[in-house]
Amino acid sequence: MKKISVLALILALSISLTGCVGGELKLYNAFNKMQDVTSIESDMEMDFTFETEGFSEEEQLMLEQVSAMVNNSKITMNQKAQYNKEKTVGQAQVDMNMDFGGMVMPMNVWVDMDMSTDELKMKEIIKMPQMLMNSMVPNDPEKQYLVLDMGQMMKEESKELNFNELMKFSKEFQPKLAEFMKEIQKDFKPDLKIVEEKGSKVVNKEMLNIYELKLNDATLKELVKYAVNYSLDKKEVVEFIKEYMNTVMKVVTIPEAEKKAAEAEIKQGLEDLEKQLPEFKVKFNEFMDKYEDVKILGDKGIVIEFGINKDGYIVHEVGNIDLRIDLGQIAEVVGEKAPEMKGIIKLGISYTSKSYNINSKDVKVEMPKVDEKNSIDYMKMMEMQMKQIEQLQQAPAK
Secondary structure (H helix, E strand, O other), X not given: OOOOOOOHHHHXXXXXXOOOOOHXXXXXXXXXHHOOOOXXXXXEEEXXXXXXXXXOHHHHHHHHHHHHHHOOOXXXXXXXXXXXXXXXXXXXXXEEEEEEOOEEEEEEEEEEEEOOOOOOEEEEXXXXXXXXXXXXXXXXXXXXXXXXXHHHHHHHOOOOEOHXXXXXXXXXXXXXXXXXXHXXXXXXXXXXXXXXXXXXXXXXXXXXXXXXXXXXXXXXXXXXXXXXXXXXXXXXXXXXXXXXXXXHHHHEOOOHHHHHHHHHHHHHHHHHHHHHHHHHHHHHHHXXXXXXXXXXXXXXXXXXXXXXXXXXXXXXXXXXXEEEEEHHHHHHHHHHHOOOOOOEEEEEEEEXXXXXXXXXXXXXXXXXXXXXXXXXXXXXXXXXXXXXXXXXXXXXXX
């Protein structure tokens, strides 16, 4: 479980797939360097705003209830993670506190992973808010933890999966993906300036180099349009998809005759996909042109401040996202097929994040002690709930 990034998708589009000049290059290098961290701790705080306008009186009354809860909501989070250099062994912990309009819901998650041997060991332990836990296991108030044993679940599915190939795939795919991203971004050069160097300043008693990422509605759409067109024109993208699908077939264990048929079907599907790419590109561009004037972002757009320390790591983030959904605009573009809609929804997201103890031995993840008394296995809980549903369905009607 690596450090959670609030804007992972936006960063993927705007940093790892930029022309990499000036501020973009320095931020891109820092973003890549964060992927090699072996231990880290971070704190994050997130707030929300919610506004609506133009709805009917009845709809507005319901939306005001949502607004009252969202506008008084806050999420705080502390994360710890420690890995070996190969990222095959590690532990992580997330302590989260969610406050929804005064209703406080604490939650904790621990992950224990070992992919260094032929036997996968991965266990996730979740401590839910007691109110939710009581609703999931109503007859046992001592249950505090929900346990997902992924290693055990994989063993039970071993008849359909080649476990050794799956482990090999898990270990090898991440570096291949990283190399693929580096390769395809070499000549990715949209004519957009989205990252600006802002000098240096002291943050949390540390001198940092500051970079600002800024996107408005128009530049976000232009970036997405460029990225998709670029990907559709690159043969390397199709080749990577082919390699991925061929690797997946090695993981699946099915009779040889069925496997050959499936491989032939996948091969034909990829060939058809390659032939259909020009048509898909035309349709995609038509879609983007059609929605050019339909706003996704409000006037403030997306603004994120990044702070990079002397070692080249991103240790400070302050972000603001201004989303705007105009249902009337969407209905107008869709035309007769869309139901009658009107009203505007404005959602604001702001967050701050700081990272510390990078590659430090001081980061300690303490896994909770779980047993049959204080925890329940996720699969067992699902079986219990299915039996309860069946019993209710079979019960005679009164």
